[in-house]
Amino acid sequence: MALIPLKDDNPLARIHFQYVTVVLIAICVAVFFWQASLRTVNSAQVVYGLGSPPVVLLGDKKLPPEFAMAPAEMTLLTSMFLHGRWMHLICNMLYFWVFGDNVEDPMGHGRFLAFYLLCGLMASSAHVATNLSSEVTTIGAFGIIFSILGAYLVLHPRAQVLTLVVRFPMRYRPSSSWACGLACSSPTPR
Numbered sequence: 001m002a003l004i005p006l007k008d009d010n011p012l013a014r015i016h017f018q019y020v021t022v023v024l025i026a027i028c029v030a031v032f033f034w035q036a037s038l039r040t041v042n043s044a045q046v047v048y049g050l051g052s053p054p055v056v057l058l059g060d061k062k063l064p065p066e067f068a069m070a071p072a073e074m075t076l077l078t079s080m081f082l083h084g085r086w087m088h089l090i091c092n093m094l095y096f097w098v099f100g101d102n103v104e105d106p107m108g109h110g111r112f113l114a115f116y117l118l119c120g121l122m123a124s125s126a127h128v129a130t131n132l133s134s135e136v137t138t139i140g141a142f143g144i145i146f147s148i149l150g151a152y153l154v155l156h157p158r159a160q161v162l163t164l165v166v167r168f169p170m171r172y173r174p175s176s177s178w179a180c181g182l183a184c185s186s187p188t189p190r
Contacts, residue, residue, distance in 0.1 A: 004164040005098040010105075010156055018101035020113045025093050028141065031081045032089050045069070050078040051137030054128040061135070076128075080120035082139035092141045098161070099152040106155055119147035 012018070035043050049069030055061045057072050070078055083089040104112040123143020152159075 001168065002166040004166065005095060006162045006164055008098060008102060008156075008159050008161045010102045010159050012101060012105045015105050015109065018104045020109045020116070021096065021100035021104050024100075024113075024116060025096060028081055028083065028089065028093060032083050035082065047082060047084075047139060048137055050075055050082055051139040052076050052079040052124050052128065053137045054131050054134045057128050058132065060133070076121050076124040077117070079124060079137075079139050080117075080141050080144060083141075084139060088140055092145050095145045096141070096148065099148050102156055102159070103148050103151045115151070116144055116148075120144045123147065 035046055038046060045067050046069070048063060048067045052072075052075040053061075053063075056063055057075065059072075062068070083092065100112075103115070107115060120141065120143060123146075124138060126143070127138050
């Protein structure tokens with residue numbers, strides 16, 4: 001099942017237009033089109049060079065020189081503007097469009113931009129802290145989007161959001177390995 005937000009019932013009260021939200025969406029879309037325009041090898045270079053792999057950030061490993069596009073610390077920032085696939089970009093930007101304006105409104109443009117960047121840095125840092133030896137490069141704005149959703153819920157707990165609910169038919173037959181996994185993960189009495 002997918003929940004797709006279409007719009008909310010909160011008009012802007014303090015700002016006339018959500019400039020920061022629109023500019024950040026435009027940057028993410030422009031970066032995505034730039035990535036998509038590159039050859040496969042160059043696109044991989046961008047993902048590794050501007051994404052944030054924990055082992056590189058922690059200094060345990062180094063990227064090959066041709067992949068190092070920014071200092072490792074900067075990739076905590078640059079990674080939040082990269083997206084892997086169309087659906088990754090569309091989902092992030094749709095949620096950002098629906099909920100971002102009502103978080104930007106009470107914060108104001110400058111504080112909202114700072115909030116966006118801080119949430120991105122915290123999400124990337126949390127990924128690094130929980131995956132110390134991971135060589136997987138982190139990209140995207142999911143951490144930021146979830147932070148904006150959290151702020152939206154705090155600021156507008158009673159807001160109504162028009163949501164499209166899409167159901168996917170799925171068949172599932174538990175296998176013996178599923179039953180074993182469930183049994184092994186169940187708490188045992190002491």
